[in-house]
Amino acid sequence: MRQSQFEQRYRPLWERLEATLKTLEKTRRPGSAAADFAGDYQSLCHQLALARERGYSLALQDYLNDLMLRAHRQLYRHRTPLLPRLAAFFAAGFPRAVRRQWRWHLISSAAFVLSALLVWALIQYDPELVHTVVGPDQVADLEEMYHPDLRDTGARDRADDVMMFGYYIYNNIGIAFRTFAGGLLLGVGALLAMLFNGSFFGAAAAHLSLAGASQPFFTFVIAHGAPELTAICLAGGAGLRLGWAVLAPGSWGRVDAIRRAARECLPVMYGVFFLLVTAAFIEAFWSSRELDPQIKYTVGAVCWALVLLYLLLGGRAAAPPKGSGHGSE
Amino acid sequence: MRIDDQLHIDTPEGARLSLSLAGPLPRALAYGIDLALRGLVLLVLSIPLMLFGGHGYGLYLLLMFLLEWFYPVFFEMLWQGRTPGKRAVKLAVVHGNGAPLTFNGSLVRNLLRTADLFPICYLTGFVVMLISPRQQRLGDLAADTLVIHLPAPPATRVREAGAGEAPDWPLDREDQLVLLAFSERAPALSEQRQQELARLAYPEQPAPAALEKLRRVARHVLGGADPARESDQGAAR
Secondary structure, three states: OOHHHHHHHHHHHHHHHHHHHHHHHHOOOOHHHHOOHHHHHHHHHHHHHHHHHOOOOHHHHHHHHHHHHHHHHHHOOOOOOHHHHHHHHHHHHHHHHHHHOHHHHHHHHHHHHHHHHHHHHHHHHOHHHHHHHOOHHHHHHHHHHHOOOOOOOOOOOHHHHHHHHHHHHHHHHHHHHHHHHHOOOOOHHHHHHHHHHHHHHHHHHHHHHHOOOHHHHHHHHHHHHHHHHHHHHHHHHHHHHHHHHHHOOOOOOHHHHHHHHHHHHHHHHHHHHHHHHHHHHHHHHOOOOOOOHHHHHHHHHHHHHHHHHHHHHOOOOOOOOOOOOOOOO | OOOOOEEEEEOOOOOEEEEEEOOHHHHHHHHHHHHHHHHHHHHHHHHHHHOOHHHHHHHHHHHHHHHHHOHHHHHHHHOOOOOHHHHHHOEEEEEOOOOEOOHHHHHHHHHOHHHHHOOOOOHHHHHHHHHOOOOOOHHHHHHOEEEEEOOOOOOOOOOOOOOOOOOOOOOOHHHHHHHHHHHHHHHHOOHHHHHHHHHHHOOOOOHHHHHHHHHHHHHHHHOOOOOOOOOOHHHHO
16 A cells, blocks of 8 residues: 555544544543544554554654654543542651651651751850851841840731741742752762751750740740651651662662652652641741740640651551552552 | 664554654753743732732742742643743653653652752753763653653645656665655755755666656655555555
8 A cells, every 4th residue: 555545544533633632632521522532542553553664754654653642642641630649648648658768767857956966065065156057147137036135026917927938938848849859969968958957956046045045946946846847857868768779779770769769759748848838837827926935835745746646657547558558649 | 773862662552652852952941941931920920029018028939939849840730741941942741651741750850950950050960961861860860751852743745746657676665765755855955956866866867857757756656646556454454
């Protein structure tokens, strides 16, 4: 069969497929428009193979190849509903994903806590050392925010809360994402980020407690610290997991190891995002309220207990069904 | 072995799919367009937001966050692997097996962008892309995604009518491809170049006659006017 006859015979089918593709690419629910789609796609595959085998012109082969590429993209498109997956993720997927790589989260948390303690101890020994970790502007900012003599408590209103909410989202989630991505650079980026954040936190706490502002500082940070510090540690742990996949892929190819690590870390990062949004809400609209320290410490303790219990126990009750290990997939 | 930027994928249906991979330059161009667009949106929206004081500034920071991290994810989901910049340069992101980009894939490749940015100007990403056989940056490797050139819509071809002439040598598949390529590309070539090519096929004839003969043979291979000689019943099924 010559090329022009081949084209003549199958042109109507190709045109029908093109029309179907146009509908499919536009709408999420094509309905009856896609009734013949799978069959048409199969015969297109067949005709492309024929065109190549018989040596029809390259232009025709390209045309069929492109048509098939478009059809392939539509046939293998995922259209799973979102809400049930979200519910399953929060009920079990996220804490399970965290526990599956608990070693990395432990290392990341240890890096944070130990560097904070070390810097805290050093500053108790020599208060001037705070300037090696925190810049002069930041020291001034810290004192202004928390020192009982310096801060003006009446000025903060709702607009400031919204502004700070935006700032916390932009800054904290950015830090968490960058910490995670930094892990891909052999884990160094994530580890450095954890050490630096820990040192900064230790320095701020030590400096303010020496300046007699420990009560305002701790009543401010305790509640939102639970989701926020946890999330940063989780992001660091996920980053370290990625870095380890690059350094020691084990029996996998290096690229495959990275791919697997990224797939395992992704539910953790969804959770980090959710924790940090929660933290930004608490930080902007609750932590800034002037309340009795007793109340704030109680609420803070409840927050810590909730976060830790959720991560430790969430999704344990129902044993995970075999083969559905990844909650968000 | 052919060295080109084509990637061949065998689909479950047993057909072979060819994708053409996009290199650093078109991707940088698409990124530049996206960057400019993001800046423009931020600039335009910041003016009305400035009027709302603290509320406005908070929203501005939120907007900055969304544009920095979720602008690519949003558009890659909305337009099947294409951000406005990629759309302008006719690129698209697909998975390594040619399947369309999923949300998780898009998120991974865009979260890990920071690692590719390190230390400046996508240096890491650029080096990794040069090393990688499929022109992937780190984020692409982790997400198993590719950036491909989207095919341009095919130009409609006009066939010149006329009698065909059977070739005077046994035609194999390679010859057939060359003849068909000639008949498709000839309209874009000058008359002199076509004659030059025709002289390669028929060196014993003067140029205009050789071209005329070559055209007739090409028409014969294309099979416009000739009656069908083979049956296609078996193939059509």
